[in-house]
Amino acid sequence: xxxxxxxxxxxxxxxxxxxxxxxxxxxxxxxxxxxxxxxxxxxxxxxxxxxxxxxxxxxxxxxxxxxxxxxxxxxxxxxxxxxxxxxxxxxxxxxxxxxxxxxxxxxxxxxxxxxxxxxxxxxxxxxxxxxxxxxxxxxxxxxxxxxxxxxxxxxxxxxxxxxxxxx
Amino acid sequence: xxxxxxxxxxxxxxxxxxxxxxxxxxxxxxxxxxxxxxxxxxxxxxxxxxxxxxxxxxxxxxxxxxxxxxxxxxxxxxxxxxxxxxxxxxxxxxxxxxxxxxxxxxxxxxxxxxxxxxxxxxxxxxxxxxxxxxxxxxxxxxxxxxxxxxxxxx
Numbered sequence: 001x002x003x004x005x006x007x008x009x010x011x012x013x014x015x016x017x018x019x020x021x022x023x024x025x026x027x028x029x030x031x032x033x034x035x036x037x038x039x040x041x042x043x044x045x046x047x048x049x050x051x052x053x054x055x056x057x058x059x060x061x062x063x064x065x066x067x068x069x070x071x072x073x074x075x076x077x078x079x080x081x082x083x084x085x086x087x088x089x090x091x092x093x094x095x096x097x098x099x100x101x102x103x104x105x106x107x108x109x110x111x112x113x114x115x116x117x118x119x120x121x122x123x124x125x126x127x128x129x130x131x132x133x134x135x136x137x138x139x140x141x142x143x144x145x146x147x148x149x150x151x152x153x154x155x156x157x158x159x160x161x162x163x164x165x166x167x
Numbered sequence: 168x169x170x171x172x173x174x175x176x177x178x179x180x181x182x183x184x185x186x187x188x189x190x191x192x193x194x195x196x197x198x199x200x201x202x203x204x205x206x207x208x209x210x211x212x213x214x215x216x217x218x219x220x221x222x223x224x225x226x227x228x229x230x231x232x233x234x235x236x237x238x239x240x241x242x243x244x245x246x247x248x249x250x251x252x253x254x255x256x257x258x259x260x261x262x263x264x265x266x267x268x269x270x271x272x273x274x275x276x277x278x279x280x281x282x283x284x285x286x287x288x289x290x291x292x293x294x295x296x297x298x299x300x301x302x303x304x305x306x307x308x309x310x311x312x313x314x315x316x317x318x319x320x321x
Contacts, residue, residue: 009307013244013304013305014248016244016245017244017245017247017248017304018245018248019245020242020244020245020246020248021245021246021248021249021252022245023242023245024229024232024233024236024242024245024246024249025225025229025249027228027232028225028226028228028229028231028232029224029225029228029229031228031232032201032224032225032226032227032228033224033225035198035228036201036224041200041201041202042201042202042205042220042223042224043217043220043221043224085202085203085206086202086203086206086278087202087203087205087206087209087219087220089206090205090206090209090210091209
């Protein structure tokens with residue numbers, strides 16, 4: 001009959017657990033990267049890059065220049081709405097802005113339903129390369145907001161001018 | 168095997184499976200939206216950028232595999248060991264966030280920033296889970312475990 005010393009049993013238990021744990025972590029990492037690559041998420045997320053062909057036409061909300069956006073921000077006359085993903089928002093955003101990622105936005109979004117319809121809103125995304133700010137502004141307009149505008153220069157132009165950002 | 172031993176084995180198996188279900192459940196929301204989970208990680212203000220994205224890519228899958236491992240009793244020692252490591256790390260991070268007075272969402276079971284605000288209850292919850300995971304790891308046998316079936320067939 002084999003007799004195991006308690007210390008050697010604990011050592012054997014930890015050795016087995018550690019070897020299995022390493023296998024699980026390696027498998028988890030492989031699965032994580034494969035899944036995000038196949039679904040285009042995380043590191044493999046693609047940003048929509050479509051330039052609007054006709055800004056300020058009748059169907060899209062008015063566009064703001066940087067100076068106009070800055071003026072509204074300084075005077076706190078408008079609520080800035082970030083249309084980018086919550087991850088991008090977390091990485092940095094215009095000070096005081098709220099996050100309504102385009103993919104999560106619908107008229108029943110708690111923030112959208114809570115805001116007064118005459119609230120002045122300015123939507124933005126990364127900049128000229130993205131169009132989610134326009135899509136969000138259009139959605140907000142159709143939800144009944146009458147004062148929606150798009151800061152088309154977006155986060156990139158805002159940072160270029162060293163304006164107030166968070167965090 | 169005596170009746171008390173069988174009872175103890177059964178109780179540990181139930182705890183193991185419940186712990187597995189909890190970890191599997193916690194991983195699902197993170198797996199389906201890694202960007203939102205990376206945002207939750209960033210909110211703790213410890214890591215950000217690519218490090219947060221890396222964690223958001225790998226950690227939920229490790230959680231899920233541990234969950235499945237504990238439920239099926241496959242690699243259950245490694246799963247319990249990793250569960251202990253993850254819970255210890257989560258607890259340290261939550262303590263650090265509470266110490267700094269951060270009013271953020273836990274990001275543990277849901278990625279909704281308005282839900283699951285951090286609080287001391289989270290430390291208590293993690294402490295209970297740590298005890299359960301340690302009991303599972305230290306128990307010499309596992310019943311209702313695929314490991315046993317596979318070892319026998321080898």
